[in-house]
Amino acid sequence: MIKIIHIVAGGPEKLVPDLSEYQDENIIWVGVDKGVQMIIGAGLRPDIAVGDFDSILEDEWKRIERLVPSLRKFKPEKDETDMELAIMWALEMNPTSVRIFGGTGGRLDHFMANALMLGKYKQENPNVTFELIDVQNILSVHLPGGYDVKGDEERKFISFIPIFSDVYGLTLKGFKYPLNNHHVPTGSSLCISNELIHETGHFSFEKGILMMIRSKD
Template identity: 35%
Template sequence: MKTVVICAGGPIDELAPLEPYKLSDEVVFIGADKGSVYLLNEGIIPTVAVGDFDSLSSEEFLDLTNRVASVKVASVDKNETDTDLALIHSLDFDPQQVVLVGVTGGRLDHFISVLNSVYRFQKDNPGIQFIVRNKWNEMRLLTPGIIKLTTNPQLPFMSFFAFHENVEEITLTGMKYNVSNETINIGSSRFTSNQLLDEHGSISFSSGICLLIRSSDQ
């Protein structure tokens, strides 16, 4: 599966492990601002580095420009965030999946901005799977249809939320708490902390955007 991994500059102690992605020939890395330095420190040369790079020291920026073939410097005074710019460039690689790391923790306004950007890109590109990951959580925005769910012992809990609009005719199968043709209303927390009972299950719904968070108790 062609995957683009975007690494942003959030708190490094929340950064999802990058080692599994380093082993694949089908992964492209994009560094967003300080995330470019995180990648270099992990022994990963990003294909593209984007941002205004205002969080880098002069030494870090010089090292970045010496080691990364494509460094796209944006103005500090811009309408897009650095992560937005990385998402835009991710589409150039025709990915099936875009994974964002380094976007959680730290400033809450930054995280809400990322969440809304992922929502926009997922709506505009339904054939691409956009995923946010950190050490203990994975977040996806699901579009209508039938989505197969597979157990992950490291992230056993699943929570479902309506995002921007109600989720209609939701059916959950193979779960500890199954439902059939119900609605997740905006603001509802009823569908928090479910679990798969076996290796596989599914979620289906007819309209809306469903925020799926898979998590652990660390």
């Protein structure tokens, strides 16, 4: 059975897409701290709320207690961020896909931690699809192998960024700037802002972890 978990954090609301467009009967909604209020504000029902909720006012907390069937409240002094606690809970549910909203913009340290966490948990859960989504970008992480990429007129710019280590054997087919069995060092800007020239492209690599970002201007 397909199980998709949507995690909504408390990032800037202007960067969060219309969550109602991502609703489906198979979706499990997880609110992280203030993110639970974004879910409720979109007319959706959170299944669980996770975090220390140190930024939630007392009357807001009473509303959350009334509307959210499951609450996991932690002390502010802890080793994991609220987001990581939410991801850890999500993975206990054996999902096929984890999508994160409200995890970009605002504090740069939170964004970097969220993006790099996807790489960490992808290594530990290779069969789970991880995405970080905002109004302008979709970020995903990939392990060695081959992948098809469908065209998207809205987010036509595609970038590939090695994380944690260099990427080896990167091949891009159907792209404006193709590559063949290329070594891409960590920190390289070689694969920034590429585009598809056909309806479908393909990328593959042999070693490393690759972050793909699909963006619109």
